[in-house]
Amino acid sequence: MDWIAIGLSVRLSLWTTFILLLVGLPIAYWLTFSKRRWKFLVEALVALPLVLPPTVLGFYILLAIGPKSPVGRFYTETTGWVLPFSFQGLLIASVLYSLPFAVQPFASAFKSVDRRLIEASWCLGVSRLHTFWHLIVPLSQPGLITGMVLSFAHTLGEFGVVLMVGGNLPGITRTVSISIYDEVQALNYEAAAQTSLLLLCISFLVLAVTYGLQRRFSAAWPMS
Amino acid sequence: MRQSRRNVLRRFFYAGLFGTSLACSNRSQPQNSLESGSQSIRRTIRVAAAADLKFAMDELIRAFHHEEPQIAVTVSYGSSGNFYSQLSSRAPFDMYFSADVSYPRRLAEQGAAYQGSEFAYAIGRLVVWVPAGSPIDVAKMKIEALRHPSVRHVAVANPKHAPYGRAAEAAMRSLGVYETVADRLVYGENVAQTLQFVQSGAAEIGIVALSLALAPSVHGQGHYWEIPLDSYPRMEQGGIILKWTQQAEAAQSFRSFALAPAGRQILKNYGFYLPEE
Numbered sequence: 329m330d331w332i333a334i335g336l337s338v339r340l341s342l343w344t345t346f347i348l349l350l351v352g353l354p355i356a357y358w359l360t361f362s363k364r365r366w367k368f369l370v371e372a373l374v375a376l377p378l379v380l381p382p383t384v385l386g387f388y389i390l391l392a393i394g395p396k397s398p399v400g401r402f403y404t405e406t407t408g409w410v411l412p413f414s415f416q417g418l419l420i421a422s423v424l425y426s427l428p429f430a431v432q433p434f435a436s437a438f439k440s441v442d443r444r445l446i447e448a449s450w451c452l453g454v455s456r457l458h459t460f461w462h463l464i465v466p467l468s469q470p471g472l473i474t475g476m477v478l479s480f481a482h483t484l485g486e487f488g489v490v491l492m493v494g495g496n497l498p499g500i501t502r503t504v505s506i507s508i509y510d511e512v513q514a515l516n517y518e519a520a521a522q523t524s525l526l527l528l529c530i531s532f533l534v535l536a537v538t539y540g541l542q543r544r545f546s547a548a549w550p551m552s
Numbered sequence: 553m554r555q556s557r558r559n560v561l562r563r564f565f566y567a568g569l570f571g572t573s574l575a576c577s578n579r580s581q582p583q584n585s586l587e588s589g590s591q592s593i594r595r596t597i598r599v600a601a602a603a604d605l606k607f608a609m610d611e612l613i614r615a616f617h618h619e620e621p622q623i624a625v626t627v628s629y630g631s632s633g634n635f636y637s638q639l640s641s642r643a644p645f646d647m648y649f650s651a652d653v654s655y656p657r658r659l660a661e662q663g664a665a666y667q668g669s670e671f672a673y674a675i676g677r678l679v680v681w682v683p684a685g686s687p688i689d690v691a692k693m694k695i696e697a698l699r700h701p702s703v704r705h706v707a708v709a710n711p712k713h714a715p716y717g718r719a720a721e722a723a724m725r726s727l728g729v730y731e732t733v734a735d736r737l738v739y740g741e742n743v744a745q746t747l748q749f750v751q752s753g754a755a756e757i758g759i760v761a762l763s764l765a766l767a768p769s770v771h772g773q774g775h776y777w778e779i780p781l782d783s784y785p786r787m788e789q790g791g792i793i794l795k796w797t798q799q800a801e802a803a804q805s806f807r808s809f810a811l812a813p814a815g816r817q818i819l820k821n822y823g824f825y826l827p828e829e
Contacts (some may be wrong), residue, residue, distance in 0.1 A: 338690060377814065390751055390752055393734040394752050394753045394754045395753050395754070396752070396753040410704055410705075411750075412705070412754035412755070413705055413738045413754065413755070472671055491741055493754075494712060494752075495705070495707070495738030495739060495740075495749065495755075496738065496739035496740075497737075497739070497740075510710065510712050510713065512637055513633045513637060513710075513713035514633065514713050515633070515636070515637060515713065517772050
């Protein structure tokens with residue numbers, strides 16, 4: 329079994345989830361409470377990775393972070409590193425790829441918080457930030473957990489994007505799904521079967537635990 | 553307000569439906585007239601081909617179509633190892649062109665080959681390739697180009713399942729550069745993706761098939777140096793017709809075309825050496 333790949337995938341998924349929490353919360357907040365007319369454009373943009381094939385995403389990302397693009401050049405000039413075929417590059421790809429899996433549950437959780445409570449808090453002079461942390465976040469906890477778990481699980485199972493931008497480096501970009509693919513192609517069916525089974529168990533466990541916890545919170549299905 | 557919006561949507565929907573149906577009818581019409589005109593049933597053979605054949609195969613099919621217009625050939629390109637494992641599970645292809653003769657040979661041993669259909673069609677050649685703007689003079693530096701200071705990533709096909717990857721690794725070892733570049737290697741899924749890594753600039757240099765470097769859409773976009781044939785195991789490329797084909801006759805005529813002088817000339821133009829040469 330390819331433990332290096334499993335470790336890498338878990339690390340990548342944790343980092344992706346963490347960054348999506350940082351990035352996803354403000355986006356979801358804005359999507360829920362903003363009154364801009366062009367809000368639907370941002371909603372569409374966030375949801376794009378749901379419908380775009382990973383190959384399209386991977387192709388664009390490889391061009392966007394490569395040394396020929398301004399982003400790639402800026403990164404190389406400031407850090408001395410290159411993004412393609414690196415963990416950081418893969419992390420950027422994963423964050424973009426899993427963005428809707430975090431933002432959508434976050435946003436629908438925010439939306440389900442009773443508007444009257446929020447407005448009462450504002451009227452009593454509590455700041456927006458304070459209201460967010462002490463009222464909205466606790467009340468939308470199940471949705472936040474769902475978003476994080478889905479980001480984690482989705483990154484763990486990510487394949488097409490990694491195949492396009494990763495370069496298959498052991499310990500750096502060879503994730504579990506790539507490792508399984510390699511073993512199948514190299515006709516090592518046994519190794520592939522073992523790793524696949526482990527991945528299946530982990531994914532099922534993570535989802536089962538989450539949905540089990542959700543029942544306690546008796547929340548509405550947050551993905552709708 | 554809402555009612556009118558729904559009407560607009562509906563109109564869009566019908567317009568789209570109409571457009572698609574128009575496109576479909578347009579496409580099917582000439583084919584029908586062709587069939588009735590030549591009074592023969594149009595047959596299609598499905599080919600699984602190694603990624604290094606991408607451009608040569610397209611040309612081969614064009615030429616073949618000229619000779620046998622009633623046989624259509626559809627191709628899927630990928631890594632030979634991937635096709636091998638798919639074909640072991642009876643993937644619905646009629647023919648298999650591998651970049652490594654050992655895969656079709658193994659399929660034949662498993663009894664997956666149409667009787668006596670094994671064939672060798674080409675010898676693959678490796679080149680070191682850099683894009684046109686590269687500071688590396690690959691013709692002068694030869695294999696040492698891989699050690700050029702500007703090189704951060706060397707793209708090769710995955711040696712685990714792509715024959716060109718195995719050959720590239722063997723060549724780097726026998727030419728004594730493998731140790732120094734080992735930590736700069738990045739692996740493409742097949743030899744065509746390997747080239748794409750270098751073309752996109754994500755890797756500075758790569759080892760790819762000469763047949764790809766010579767392709768019209770790639771030629772002029774970069775420079776290459778051919779790795780001497782004796783520095784890696786001979787890449788004999790071969791194929792088979794699959795036992796479960798419904799189009800044995802059509803497949804056989806495509807096979808003979810690829811092995812006849814006209815077919816061989818095309819393969820030669822695209823940078824393959826030929827067997828028995």
